Structures are given as C-alpha cells and as structure tokens.
Amino acid sequence: MSATVEAAPRRAVVRWLVFATVVLAMLMHAIDQTSVATALSAMQTDLGASLAWIGWTITVYSVGQILVLPFAGALGERFGSRRIYLLAVTSFTTMSVLCGLSSGTVELIVGRFLQGLSGGVLLPVATAIVSAEFGKDRDRAIALFSTAFPIGAILGPLAGGLILTFASWREIFFVNVPVGIVLVCLGRALIRETPRTAVGRADLVGIGWLTALLLSGMVAITRIGSFAEGWTGPASVALAASVSLVAGWFLLRHLHRHPAPIIPPRLLTGQRLGLMNLMNVLFGAAVLGFSALLPHYAQIRYGMAPISAGGLLTVRAVFMIILSAVAVSLLRRLGHRPLLLTGMAAMTVSLVLIALPPLHSGPELWLSLGAGVMGLGMGLAAPSSANAGMHLVPEQAAAVSGLRVMFRQVGAIVAISVVTAASSAAADPAAANAVAFLALAVVMGGAVALGARIPNQRGRW
Incomplete structure (x- = not known):
C-alpha cells in the first residue's frame, strides 16, 4: 500500500509540536503506571476487596502490555502509526473513565487490563511517528523521547499521593480524560500518517496460550489464601494451576512449530x-x-x-x-x-x-x-x-x-x-x-x- 505521508520535511516548530504531543501521551501512560501503586490501600478500603485481588490492578496492567508489545509495531506498519496512535490514546482515555467509575474489583481489573493493552501499543507507534517526523535527526529525537519514562517515574508517585491527599483514588484515572481529549485533538491536527507496509500475520495462537498461562497462574497464586474456605479453595487453586501447566506446555510446543512465533x-x-x-x-x-x-x-x-x-x-x-x-x-x-x-x-x-x-x-x-x-x-x-x-x-x-x-x-x-x-x-x-x-x-x-x-x-x- 502506498504511503500517505509526503516526504518533504516540515517546519521545526511543527516537528517539535508533534514531538511534544507523543511525549505527553507517553507521560500519561508512565504516570498512570506508577501512580496507581500509591492507591492500593485506598482502593482496598473503598471496594472492600482483599489485597490479593486489588494487586491485580498492577499485575493485569503488565499482562496487557506483555501481550500487545510483540505485534504493536506491526499494527502501525499495516494500518498506519497515526491511526493506531489515535486509537490507542482514545482507548486508554475511555478505559480510564471505566476504571474511575468502577463499582467493584472485577470492573476495575478489566479496565486496567484494557488500559495495559492500550498503553503497550503507544510506545512502538509513538516511536515510529517521531522517527518519521525527524528523518536524519531521529536518533537524537528518540533519545530525548525516551526520557518520558524516567520523568514519569518521578512524577507518577507524587501525582498519585497528591491526588489521594485531596481527592479519592478515582481521580487518578479521571485526570487522564482531559489530557486524552487534548492529545486526540492535537494528534488529528498535527500528526501525519506514516508509510504502510505489508507485514506477516501476528502469532495470535501463541498470544492466546501466553494469555492463558499468565492469567491462570495469577489466579492460582491469588487463590492460595482461600484454603480456609473449605474444599472449594484448594480445588480452585488446583484447577488454575492445571490450566497454567497445560497452557505452558502447549505454548512451548507452539513456539517450536510456528514459523514466526511470538517468542x-x-x-x-x-x-x-x-x-x-x-x-x-x-x-x-x-x-x-x-x-x-x-x-x-x-x-x-x-x-x-x-x-x-x-x-x-x-x-x-x-x-x-x-x-x-x-x-x-x-x-x-x-x-x-x-x-x-x-x-x-x-x-x-x-x-x-x-x-x-x-x-x-x-x-x-x-x-x-x-x-x-x-x-x-x-x-x-x-x-x-x-x-x-x-x-x-x-x-x-x-x-x-x-x-x-x-x-x-x-x-x-x-x-x-x-x-x-x-x-x-x-x-x-x-x-x-x-x-x-x-x-x-x-x-x-x-x-x-x-x-x-x-x-x-x-x-x-
């Protein structure tokens, strides 16, 4: 498919506006990733859940990133980085609303998983956008772009603590909404589409087995504390552990048989x-x-x-x-x-x-x-x-x-x-x-x- 981007470079001020836009998106992702750690106690108290399940708000976010990272770059190459970037920011913002409105632990966990998927897509497509925009100067631009995560690591915990001091844990997610709306508007106005190329199919079967392995393993570990519930506690642990072992075996077999496996x-x-x-x-x-x-x-x-x-x-x-x-x-x-x-x-x-x-x-x-x-x-x-x-x-x-x-x-x-x-x-x-x-x-x-x-x-x- 032919590229939709014109090759001529744009004015420096426009390039840096594009740069600032994608860096702000990565900051939103990085700050959200670290600020939630400060809110575990508040979420546990408000939702009346055990720490074992509230901890999923962090772990399931990581699962989402793990699953999408292997093929996120290919999505940008096939459909255009601008389109995938806008979709990822929109999805991340929408899931932030879902997390903030959650009335129970299950809703919050599902929202965080979908947030993790969206955040995992952002990094490779944002890097592609910066690389295409800066041409021969892409090395310096990408090096500067990578500072978003250290800055997020500094600001995230402070932002989370500050929000919890004056509001509730829900505002940690709601604050993403105005930022996300601004990012979508700026992205539509400033970012050009990158060239599209034909890429091979993603290893969806491998991703499926990896998902089953990670989630069943997390369930087995989480349910260990339920042994006092009678026979249902040990049975749930045994079932989840069995699913994890079977998924791990099928994943390893698949990796050795697939021509282009996820790993x-x-x-x-x-x-x-x-x-x-x-x-x-x-x-x-x-x-x-x-x-x-x-x-x-x-x-x-x-x-x-x-x-x-x-x-x-x-x-x-x-x-x-x-x-x-x-x-x-x-x-x-x-x-x-x-x-x-x-x-x-x-x-x-x-x-x-x-x-x-x-x-x-x-x-x-x-x-x-x-x-x-x-x-x-x-x-x-x-x-x-x-x-x-x-x-x-x-x-x-x-x-x-x-x-x-x-x-x-x-x-x-x-x-x-x-x-x-x-x-x-x-x-x-x-x-x-x-x-x-x-x-x-x-x-x-x-x-x-x-x-x-x-x-x-x-x-x-």
Missing part, C-alpha cells in the same frame, strides 16, 4: 540467553515488585501519608537517573558485568534495609535511604543489563530488548501476586510485607549469582 525459541535458551532471561525474571520480581509494593508497605506498617509514601518512589527515580548517566559513561571502559553486579548487589542491600525496622531515624528517612540505594543500584544495573543481553546477538538487538521487558514483567507479575496473596492471608499484613522484602532480597541474590556467569564485554559491540 523465537533460539532467543529463549541459545547463546547464554537462557541465563539472561532467567536473570531478567528474578530482576523484575525484585525491582518491579519493590516499586509496586513499597508505597502500600509504607502506609500499612508506618502509617505514612500517601504523598510521603509515593515520594519514596520519586527518591528512587532521581537516584536512578543520576547513576544511569554515570553507568553509560563507564560501560565501554569497564564492560557491563562489573556495573551489573555492583548495581544488583546495591539493590539487594536496599531490599534488606526496607525490611528492617528504622535504625536511629524515623521511618520516612529510613525508607528514603532504602529507596535511594535501590535507585543507585538500578542506575548502574539498568544500562548494563540491556547491553549484557543485546551483545550476545547484536543482529537481533530489538527482539532481545523486547524479551528483556517481557521477562521482567513476568517476574513482577509473579512477585506481586505472591506477596499480595501472602499479605491477604496473614494475620499481620505489615509483618508479612517485611518478610516479603527479605524474600525479594534473596531473589535478587540469585540474580547476582546468575549475572556473575555472564561474559563481560568492553568497548563497542
């Missing part, structure tokens, strides 16, 4: 990539689990206000950004392994600090220290872990990058599901959360052990 089998285990994938699962469980659970933990154990609890994630994000710049400057000189191991060791220390009671300080200062150490570790480990996987198969760097995101999200889903289920079943949820952070420290220790086996790489690759 290429050689990228699962070949060339030490199996080691990297397992490390990313553990990394995601510890780090993303920490990010989702810390505000709730600060509120239930120490009675911190939502804005103070959310501010802990802002402290982490600030230190992460600072150390990331240092790590990038040291990568070629030291290689990725020393930075990776140092960073993950710091994150292990952070998790232990968070679990321990405050020493010679108040809880705000103590938890801020733990969050700051986590940020330092993430700043060192994030750039180095990205290079550690991609240098193994540089010709498929994009695919490896996508798998890194997917496996980290899978680790986060498992960790958050387990911790929230355990906390719901515990007589003392605050103490159970403290034990959970120690368990996450052990998980991160396992990631350090795996990282030590990854070959180092200095200089260019």
Whole structure:
C-alpha cells in the first residue's frame, strides 16, 4: 500500500509540536503506571476487596502490555502509526473513565487490563511517528523521547499521593480524560500518517496460550489464601494451576512449530540467553515488585501519608537517573558485568534495609535511604543489563530488548501476586510485607549469582 505521508520535511516548530504531543501521551501512560501503586490501600478500603485481588490492578496492567508489545509495531506498519496512535490514546482515555467509575474489583481489573493493552501499543507507534517526523535527526529525537519514562517515574508517585491527599483514588484515572481529549485533538491536527507496509500475520495462537498461562497462574497464586474456605479453595487453586501447566506446555510446543512465533525459541535458551532471561525474571520480581509494593508497605506498617509514601518512589527515580548517566559513561571502559553486579548487589542491600525496622531515624528517612540505594543500584544495573543481553546477538538487538521487558514483567507479575496473596492471608499484613522484602532480597541474590556467569564485554559491540 502506498504511503500517505509526503516526504518533504516540515517546519521545526511543527516537528517539535508533534514531538511534544507523543511525549505527553507517553507521560500519561508512565504516570498512570506508577501512580496507581500509591492507591492500593485506598482502593482496598473503598471496594472492600482483599489485597490479593486489588494487586491485580498492577499485575493485569503488565499482562496487557506483555501481550500487545510483540505485534504493536506491526499494527502501525499495516494500518498506519497515526491511526493506531489515535486509537490507542482514545482507548486508554475511555478505559480510564471505566476504571474511575468502577463499582467493584472485577470492573476495575478489566479496565486496567484494557488500559495495559492500550498503553503497550503507544510506545512502538509513538516511536515510529517521531522517527518519521525527524528523518536524519531521529536518533537524537528518540533519545530525548525516551526520557518520558524516567520523568514519569518521578512524577507518577507524587501525582498519585497528591491526588489521594485531596481527592479519592478515582481521580487518578479521571485526570487522564482531559489530557486524552487534548492529545486526540492535537494528534488529528498535527500528526501525519506514516508509510504502510505489508507485514506477516501476528502469532495470535501463541498470544492466546501466553494469555492463558499468565492469567491462570495469577489466579492460582491469588487463590492460595482461600484454603480456609473449605474444599472449594484448594480445588480452585488446583484447577488454575492445571490450566497454567497445560497452557505452558502447549505454548512451548507452539513456539517450536510456528514459523514466526511470538517468542523465537533460539532467543529463549541459545547463546547464554537462557541465563539472561532467567536473570531478567528474578530482576523484575525484585525491582518491579519493590516499586509496586513499597508505597502500600509504607502506609500499612508506618502509617505514612500517601504523598510521603509515593515520594519514596520519586527518591528512587532521581537516584536512578543520576547513576544511569554515570553507568553509560563507564560501560565501554569497564564492560557491563562489573556495573551489573555492583548495581544488583546495591539493590539487594536496599531490599534488606526496607525490611528492617528504622535504625536511629524515623521511618520516612529510613525508607528514603532504602529507596535511594535501590535507585543507585538500578542506575548502574539498568544500562548494563540491556547491553549484557543485546551483545550476545547484536543482529537481533530489538527482539532481545523486547524479551528483556517481557521477562521482567513476568517476574513482577509473579512477585506481586505472591506477596499480595501472602499479605491477604496473614494475620499481620505489615509483618508479612517485611518478610516479603527479605524474600525479594534473596531473589535478587540469585540474580547476582546468575549475572556473575555472564561474559563481560568492553568497548563497542
């Protein structure tokens, strides 16, 4: 199909208006992703649900992103990035309304899942729009565009805490509505359609089995706390676990038989990539689990206000950004392994600090220290872990990058599901959360052990 975009470049002011529009969309997505973590306690109280099910508002959002990321770029190539971008923003805004109006946990979970699907589409199509708009300067524009997520990590927890201080958790979602309307209007007026190309069919069967595996696994973990309900509790766990095992077996068989599977089998285990994938699962469980659970933990154990609890994630994000710049400057000189191991060791220390009671300080200062150490570790480990996987198969760097995101999200889903289920079943949820952070420290220790086996790489690759 022929392209609908004219090749001539436009004035700089128009290009930067387009850039600002898509960056604002990514900020909306990134802020929503982190601000909801501050509202778990408020949603649990208002909806009268257990923490295990309220935790799905975070995990099911990640599931939506995992499922759509493998083919979101292909949707833009086939139907045009502008059209898919406008559809994604409209859907994200509509689902925000649904989440805000939810009268029960099921409605909220469904809305968050659909929000995750919409948010997962935004990143690849927004990147394509920026790339097409800036032409030869696309590298700098995309590098600048990528700062939306660190900024969102800083603003999201603060925005969530601020909204909860003066309003309810529902306004966290409603605030997206005017922003989404403005983005749709700006997008229709400014963004040009990108060229369309013929692409292969998406692996819908593989996506189906992956969906069944993730959701049934989450149900099995969530229902573990229902054993006191009689025979129905263990039966529901056994049924969900059986579905998960069957779905996992069919998914693996499908990956080895499909000509273009959702996950290429050689990228699962070949060339030490199996080691990297397992490390990313553990990394995601510890780090993303920490990010989702810390505000709730600060509120239930120490009675911190939502804005103070959310501010802990802002402290982490600030230190992460600072150390990331240092790590990038040291990568070629030291290689990725020393930075990776140092960073993950710091994150292990952070998790232990968070679990321990405050020493010679108040809880705000103590938890801020733990969050700051986590940020330092993430700043060192994030750039180095990205290079550690991609240098193994540089010709498929994009695919490896996508798998890194997917496996980290899978680790986060498992960790958050387990911790929230355990906390719901515990007589003392605050103490159970403290034990959970120690368990996450052990998980991160396992990631350090795996990282030590990854070959180092200095200089260019």
